[in-house]
Amino acid sequence: MSSENHSCQSNYLTFKGKYAGxxxxxxSTDHKRIGILYLYSILSFFIAGAFLGLLMKLExxxxxxxxxxxxxxxxxxxxxxxxxxxxIVIPGIPAVFGNFFLPLLIGARDVAFPRLNLLSWWIYILxxxxxxxxxxxxxxxxxxxxxxxxxxxFRTGTNMLPAVLGxxxxxFSSILTGLNFIVTIHRLRAPGMTWxxxxxxxxxxxxTAWIQLLATPIIGITLLMVVxxxxxxxxxxxPTLGGDPVLYQHLFWIYSHPAVYxxxxxxxxxxxxxxxxxARKPIFGYKxxxxxxxxxxxxxxxxxxxxxxxxxxxxxAQFAFSFLTFLVAIPSAVKVFNWLATLYxxxxxxxxxxxxxxxxxxxxxxxxxxxLVLGAxxxxxxxxxxxxxxxxxHFIVFGGVxxxxxxxxxxxxxxxxxRMYDSGWANTGWxxxxxxxxxxxxxxxxxxxxxxxxxxxxxxxxxxxxxxISSLGxxxxxxxxxxxxxxxxxxxxxxxxxxxNPWGALTLEWTVPSPPPVAxxxxxxxxxTHPYDYSILQPKDLSK
Amino acid sequence: MTPTESHxxxxxxxxxxxLFIFTELLLFGGLFIVYAVYRYKxxxxxxxxxxxxxxxxxxxxxxxxxxxxxTVAMSLTAVQLNERGKSLILxxxxxxxxxxxxxxxxxxxxxxxGHGIYPGSxxxxxxxxxxxxxxxLYFAMTGLHALHIVIGLLILTIALFRVKRNxxxxxxxxxxxxxxxxxxxxxxxxxxxFPLFYLIV
Amino acid sequence: xxxxxxxxxxxxxxxLWVLAVLLALTLISxxxxxxxxxxxxxxxxxxxxxxxxFLVLWHYMHLKHENxxxxxxxxxxxLVFVAVLVFTFLDYGLK
Numbered sequence: 001m002s003s004e005n006h007s008c009q010s011n012y013l014t015f016k017g018k019y020a021g022x023x024x025x026x027x028s029t030d031h032k033r034i035g036i037l038y039l040y041s042i043l044s045f046f047i048a049g050a051f052l053g054l055l056m057k058l059e060x061x062x063x064x065x066x067x068x069x070x071x072x073x074x075x076x077x078x079x080x081x082x083x084x085x086x087x088i089v090i091p092g093i094p095a096v097f098g099n100f101f102l103p104l105l106i107g108a109r110d111v112a113f114p115r116l117n118l119l120s121w122w123i124y125i126l127x128x129x130x131x132x133x134x135x136x137x138x139x140x141x142x143x144x145x146x147x148x149x150x151x152x153x154f155r156t157g158t159n160m161l162p163a164v165l166g167x168x169x170x171x172f173s174s175i176l177t178g179l180n181f182i183v184t185i186h187r188l189r190a191p192g193m194t195w196x197x198x199x200x201x202x203x204x205x206x207x208t209a210w211i212q213l214l215a216t217p218i219i220g221i222t223l224l225m226v227v228x229x230x231x232x233x234x235x236x237x238x239p240t241l242g243g244d245p246v247l248y249q250h251l252f253w254i255y256s257h258p259a260v261y262x263x264x265x266x267x268x269x270x271x272x273x274x275x276x277x278x279a280r281k282p283i284f285g286y287k288x289x290x291x292x293x294x295x296x297x298x299x300x301x302x303x304x305x306x307x308x309x310x311x312x313x314x315x316x317a318q319f320a321f322s323f324l325t326f327l328v329a330i331p332s333a334v335k336v337f338n339w340l341a342t343l344y345x346x347x348x349x350x351x352x353x354x355x356x357x358x359x360x361x362x363x364x365x366x367x368x369x370x371x372l373v374l375g376a377x378x379x380x381x382x383x384x385x386x387x388x389x390x391x392x393x394h395f396i397v398f399g400g401v402x403x404x405x406x407x408x409x410x411x412x413x414x415x416x417x418x419r420m421y422d423s424g425w426a427n428t429g430w431x432x433x434x435x436x437x438x439x440x441x442x443x444x445x446x447x448x449x450x451x452x453x454x455x456x457x458x459x460x461x462x463x464x465x466x467x468x469i470s471s472l473g474x475x476x477x478x479x480x481x482x483x484x485x486x487x488x489x490x491x492x493x494x495x496x497x498x499x500x501n502p503w504g505a506l507t508l509e510w511t512v513p514s515p516p517p518v519a520x521x522x523x524x525x526x527x528x529t530h531p532y533d534y535s536i537l538q539p540k541d542l543s544k
Numbered sequence: 545m546t547p548t549e550s551h552x553x554x555x556x557x558x559x560x561x562x563l564f565i566f567t568e569l570l571l572f573g574g575l576f577i578v579y580a581v582y583r584y585k586x587x588x589x590x591x592x593x594x595x596x597x598x599x600x601x602x603x604x605x606x607x608x609x610x611x612x613x614x615t616v617a618m619s620l621t622a623v624q625l626n627e628r629g630k631s632l633i634l635x636x637x638x639x640x641x642x643x644x645x646x647x648x649x650x651x652x653x654x655x656x657x658g659h660g661i662y663p664g665s666x667x668x669x670x671x672x673x674x675x676x677x678x679x680x681l682y683f684a685m686t687g688l689h690a691l692h693i694v695i696g697l698l699i700l701t702i703a704l705f706r707v708k709r710n711x712x713x714x715x716x717x718x719x720x721x722x723x724x725x726x727x728x729x730x731x732x733x734x735x736x737x738f739p740l741f742y743l744i745v
Numbered sequence: 746x747x748x749x750x751x752x753x754x755x756x757x758x759x760x761l762w763v764l765a766v767l768l769a770l771t772l773i774s775x776x777x778x779x780x781x782x783x784x785x786x787x788x789x790x791x792x793x794x795x796x797x798x799f800l801v802l803w804h805y806m807h808l809k810h811e812n813x814x815x816x817x818x819x820x821x822x823x824l825v826f827v828a829v830l831v832f833t834f835l836d837y838g839l840k
Contacts, residue, residue, distance in 0.1 A: 179563045187559070214570060225575075228680075241669075241677070241680075242586070243677065246836075254829055314837075314839040315839070317835040320835055562815060577829065580830060584838070603771070611764065617755075620752075625754065738771075740790075744778070
């Protein structure tokens with residue numbers, strides 16, 4: 001017990017364990033340190049991926065070859081996609097905020113399998129290194145796009161193997177994280193925390209973890225089949241060996257569409273945590289949000305075919321997948337209405353995390369609505385493989401996950417680092433980012449409707465004007481992003497000390513010191529209320 | 545060491561193993577989907593290709609795995625009854641049967657190789673598309689299954705040593721239980737592979 | 746919640762009986778392939794395989810004695826897999 005008391009006193013940042021210095025981080029099984037490891041790794045990859053995106057936008061600022069050759073552009077959008085999807089948005093929120101805050105939110109000392117958790121991070125780094133080695137080893141960098149579509153992925157002379165294997169290894173990391181979270185949520189909730197007293201971010205992680213567990217193996221085996229096809233010449237998807245390339249698309253999207261929900265559900269969870277705290281109101285329709293989370297996770301499994309409407313599927317399949325796509329929009333819309341109703345007549349505190357959350361609602365709605373345009377069969381045939389699709393999924397994936405990530409980091413930063421950031425700069429950065437984001441992606445909807453295809457380094461002269469606007473938007477957005485990140489990095493080292501509960505929020509993570517002690521809680525709390533019971537706040541609390 | 549590492553939760557460990565088993569089943573599930581689609585598209589070729597496989601070998605391996613599943617399950621009862629010697633024997637029999645399975649698999653694959661049937665071989669490519677797909681799936685699915693046998697053998701070997709050193713006892717046996725669960729999962733996969741490749745002709 | 750469970754002791758003979766049934770089912774599934782069942786061949790073989798795996802799950806993997814939660818999880822996984830297969834065949838079966 002004495003060692004436990006000792007570790008309760010020192011916080012997780014300054015704690016001296018078995019290893020000193022950087023090894024104390026790389027071999028720490030503390031979920032909070034692992035969360036920070038993921039944060040730094042993911043942010044580094046994100047900066048690289050965003051830079052690639054900027055280079056692509058610079059190429060598209062004028063027709064013809066502007067700053068790169070066609071093949072370079074192919075390599076860039078492939079690497080941009082692999083980095084952003086497999087290294088950032090799929091692990092993103094669960095790995096960073098899930099690791100750091102899941103145990104804190106449910107009143108546990110750590111996740112169920114701390115060593116497995118550390119192993120997941122190491123596997124993640126290994127997968128990332130293998131995937132990125134495709135850029136430097138062997139022949140040209142991969143040029144298939146992040147989807148590795150057959151048969152091109154085993155015919156192209158470029159360096160596909162490391163990229164495919166890297167994605168396979170990253171899948172392991174994702175599976176193990178999901179497994180860990182499910183067991184944690186089942187076994188380690190604080191006494192009194194019934195399922196319906198659990199905060200919504202853990203709920204969203206629970207739904208996500210099940211998708212990670214049940215969908216990731218399918219992509220794992222599919223990627224292995226591509227590897228076997230490329231190295232051993234086993235016929236799976238190669239039409240010259242009798243294989244069916246469309247079956248590859250099926251298998252790929254059986255994972256990769258649910259993967260969209262691996263990305264967006266935790267983002268929705270963060271928003272559900274944040275809005276009650278900044279509206280000083282209980283969340284509206286807690287149970288409806290829980291049910292819609294589980295419904296999205298389940299139905300989201302059976303909509304994969306909407307990526308293949310032009311691939312020659314049977315009419316029945318097209319109809320069924322289109323119908324289910326519309327069906328999955330319903331629980332998503334339920335959530336949006338619940339969030340809006342939470343804000344209605346709330347005592348709204350407009351602070352940086354709230355700004356990100358509110359802009360999330362805006363961009364997520366545009367992304368979701370444009371998704372229905374693509375989910376409808378007739379319009380899909382017109383818009384498939386155009387810039388419209390690119391705009392749509394950037395609104396959802398970047399607008400959804402990115403904004404929620406930013407909302408989360410600005411919300412939890414004081415708890416994670418024990419310091420406050422400068423909210424003036426944070427708000428300025430948000431304003432520039434938000435304006436830049438809309439300027440960047442909105443024109444792409446119009447370009448797509450006019451017929452500009454995606455994945456080309458060149459375009460017809462009539463698309464020039466809107467592309468210039470879009471490229472300028474990219475610069476503005478990245479300028480805003482730089483301000484946001486520099487502001488946070490400065491605050492992590494030199495910010496003013498943060499109080500334990502700077503936002504007056506009610507969930508458990510705000511009851512422990514900032515930064516949290518190693519064992520999280522001195523005594524595990526007993527839960528007697530609903531997580532968002534803001535009616536217990538006194539008027540003086542509300543005036544803060 | 546953080547204070548949390550000493551926490552023991554057998555139920556949590558068992559749920560974790562089950563979840564892992566689900567991912568393994570779905571890993572094979574992807575291949576079963578491919579099998580189903582290609583069988584549907586090439587019924588005749590799959591019919592004739594399946595006749596090429598050695599049915600006796602398939603039956604023998606099925607029996608070996610079923611017996612090994614029973615012995616590993618019984619070894620848990622032995623541990624619960626504190627019959628350590630019996631438990632060690634039962635786990636050893638399981639390991640032996642697993643190794644025999646691999647030996648048979650090796651002979652079977654070697655035989656196919658000897659007849660010039662292996663991925664990318666000229667003889668296979670001459671046979672036609674359906675056969676190429678069938679044997680591709682055969683090598684991939686039985687190969688992946690054999691890999692899982694190896695993993696199962698490793699887990700059970702660890703369990704064997706732990707039983708020997710009294711680290712798995714009648715009050716703490718979740719490692720053996722989980723190892724057994726994993727072994728049964730490998731058995732279940734084979735229960736489906738066997739008819740799909742050897743019986744349906 | 747008691748975190749360290751104990752599984753009820755299952756008699757050796759139970760496992761051996763289950764083994765006998767499993768071996769018998771294997772024999773049956775081999776025998777029926779010698780009968781000409783036409784398009785029911787696949788159905789027959791897969792039904793027997795399903796029965797055998799149920800026995801393994803129920804007895805060897807102790808679902809009989811476990812919390813119903815495990816059964817619910819397996820049902821979910823099975824449902825997801827079968828549904829994925831059905832949706833795939835909405836394409837291939839009706840093309």
